[in-house]
Amino acid sequence: AQSVAQPEDQVNVAEGNPLTVKCTYSVSGNPYLFWYVQYPNRGLQFLLKYITGDNLVKGSYGFEAEFNKSQTSFHLKKPSALVSDSALYFCAVRGVESGGFKTIFGAGTRLFVKA
C-alpha cells in the first residue's frame, strides 16, 4: 500500500536561514511526488512535483525538492526562508496502485519562520 511519512510535526527556522521539510514515501512502481502548501482557512495550493527526470525539482515561491530514490525521500527545501512561508506543508504520492489515481497525503508539517 502507498504511504507517506512526514516525521516532523513542526519546523522552526529564522528568517533568512535555509529550511528543509522532510518527506519519505512507500509506493509500488515509480512514484509521482507532490508538495502542497495550506495557508490558514484555505484550501491546498500546489508547489511542485516530481514525475521523472532531474532529481532536483524547482517550484513556486523559490521552493525546490530533491528526489532520492535510494532513500525514498522527497524533501522540500528553500535557501532563504521568509516569514510569509509560515504555513502547513503536505507531501503527497501517487503510485501504480489503482491505476495511479489515488493520491496519498502525509500528515503535514507546520513551518514557522521567525522574524
Place this chain on the structure above:
Amino acid sequence: NAGVTQTPKFQVLKTGQSMTLQCAQDMNHEYMSWYRQDPGMGLRLIHYSVGAGITDQGEVPNGYNVSRSTTEDFPLRLLSAAPSQTSVYFCASSYLSPGGNEQFFGPGTRLTVL
C-alpha cells in the same frame, strides 16, 4: 474562471441527519476527488471519479456516497451523519492522466456533527 467551488462553507448537523456537500469546477477536469482533513492525520481520500458516471472508493469511504452525472459537479452525500464525520472536507480536481497532474483544491467545508 472560478476554479473549484464548494458549498456550504460551514455546516452543523445533528447525529443521523443527512446532507450533501456540493463541489463544482469549471476547468473541464476529468478527475475529481473528495478528502477529509483531520488534525494530525493530513488529508484522507474519501472517493474519487475519473469521469462522468465513473466513481471509486478511496481510503475512508464508509458513510459517504458520491455520484458524477456531469464533468463539472461531484457532490458528496453523508447518509446518516455521525460525530466521527466532524471534519473539514476538501474537493479537488485535475486533468486526467495516471500519476502526473497536480490537483486544484476548493476552499473547504467545515462540518460539525453534534
